[in-house]
Amino acid sequence: MEIRRISTIEEYKKVEEIQRIAWGMEEECPVPVPILVAINNNGGLVEGAFIDGEMVGFTLGFPANKGNYRYFYSHMAGVLPDYRNYNVGYHLKIHQFQSAFSMGYSEVRWTFDPMKTRNAYFNTHKLGSFAYEYKINYYGIMGSKENKGIESDRIEAHKFKDKSPIRNYNFNIAAELHNSAEPWEKYSIDGDVLGFEVLEEIDQSNLELVKKWRYALRKVILELEGKNYVMIDVVRESPKAFLIFALKEKSGLI
Numbered sequence: 001m002e003i004r005r006i007s008t009i010e011e012y013k014k015v016e017e018i019q020r021i022a023w024g025m026e027e028e029c030p031v032p033v034p035i036l037v038a039i040n041n042n043g044g045l046v047e048g049a050f051i052d053g054e055m056v057g058f059t060l061g062f063p064a065n066k067g068n069y070r071y072f073y074s075h076m077a078g079v080l081p082d083y084r085n086y087n088v089g090y091h092l093k094i095h096q097f098q099s100a101f102s103m104g105y106s107e108v109r110w111t112f113d114p115m116k117t118r119n120a121y122f123n124t125h126k127l128g129s130f131a132y133e134y135k136i137n138y139y140g141i142m143g144s145k146e147n148k149g150i151e152s153d154r155i156e157a158h159k160f161k162d163k164s165p166i167r168n169y170n171f172n173i174a175a176e177l178h179n180s181a182e183p184w185e186k187y188s189i190d191g192d193v194l195g196f197e198v199l200e201e202i203d204q205s206n207l208e209l210v211k212k213w214r215y216a217l218r219k220v221i222l223e224l225e226g227k228n229y230v231m232i233d234v235v236r237e238s239p240k241a242f243l244i245f246a247l248k249e250k251s252g253l254i
Contacts, residue, residue: 001088002050003095005040006058011048012036014055022078028142031060031076045099049079049088056083059096064109072100074110093127097159106161111138111154114221114231115213117200117241121234124244128165129157130251131231134221149207150214155221155231158253166232166251171195171244175220181209183216189227192250195235195242196220 006012012033019030040046044062048055057079064073074096079088100108112123114131123129137151174194175187181199202213221231224245230253233244 001086001091003047003092004050006036006046006048009033009037011055012046015046015048015058015060018055018058018078018080019076021080036060045096047092047096047099049092051083051086051088056080057088057092059092061096061100061108061110063105070105071107071109072103072105074100074108077110089122090126101161108159110157111135112157113153114155114243115153115202115210115217117198117234117236117243120231120243121236121241123157124165124231124233127157127159129159130163130165130253131155131157132225132229132248132253134218134225136218150210153214153218163252166246169193169232169244169246171242173197173242174245177240181206183213187220189224189229193232193244193246194224194229195244197240197242200236200239200241 006015015036016030016033019025036046039060039062045059047059049057058077059074060076061072061074064071074093077089077092077096079092097108112119112131114120120131124131133156135154135156138154139152142152171193172191172195174189175184175196177184177197177199181203184197187196199213202210204210228248229245230248230251231243232246232251235242235244
């Protein structure tokens with residue numbers, strides 16, 4: 001597999017196509033070729049993954065700042081469905097991190113949906129990010145198959161050049177599922193590291209159930225952030241999983 005910066009109009013058009021396929025875009029527009037070209041030639045990065053000369057995935061990112069603090073923002077990463085079990089997404093993101101760090105950035109940020117446990121596992125456990133700064137309905141109601149019908153809550157992932165992920169820990173079970181697809185009604189925030197049991201897969205055809213999980217996770221994560229916890233990991237025990245949160249002070253973050 002080759003990962004490199006996009007360079008031709010045909011390749012930019014392929015990035016558009018992968019966006020449509022990867023997210024099932026029906027009522028949404030992909031990032032179009034002129035914007036991709038502008039980003040890639042003005043401080044940002046649009047990179048593709050190629051297998052046997054065919055582009056099978058891409059990443060899109062650009063410089064960002066809050067006040068005087070500069071970081072690199074990873075806006076999109078998409079892989080064709082037939083190649084999702086080949087670690088293409090992982091290698092694309094790692095390559096993007098390395099590119100951003102070589103450009104002088106010490107942090108890369110992006111967002112993900114904490115309700116999608118496999119994605120949360122990928123972003124925290126595999127990529128080693130710290131997730132905090134919960135965003136309610138960040139993109140509004142979206143029209144793609146991946147997001148249709150629910151508010152687009154996201155949590156921001158932070159990948160630091162000089163901070164290693166937290167892996168040696170024991171966690172208290174703060175909320176546990178009991179033979180039900182419904183979210184927990186009670187939980188306990190007590191301890192330095194907490195685990196919240198969730199479904200590994202939520203039935204996407206059951207919109208009312210999906211909404212219940214959206215609101216339950218929103219409530220608990222906002223409460224955790226108010227008490228200085230961040231998401232550090234996901235422990236998968238199929239068909240369930242634990243979202244793991246640790247006190248921010250323990251991670252050395254500011």
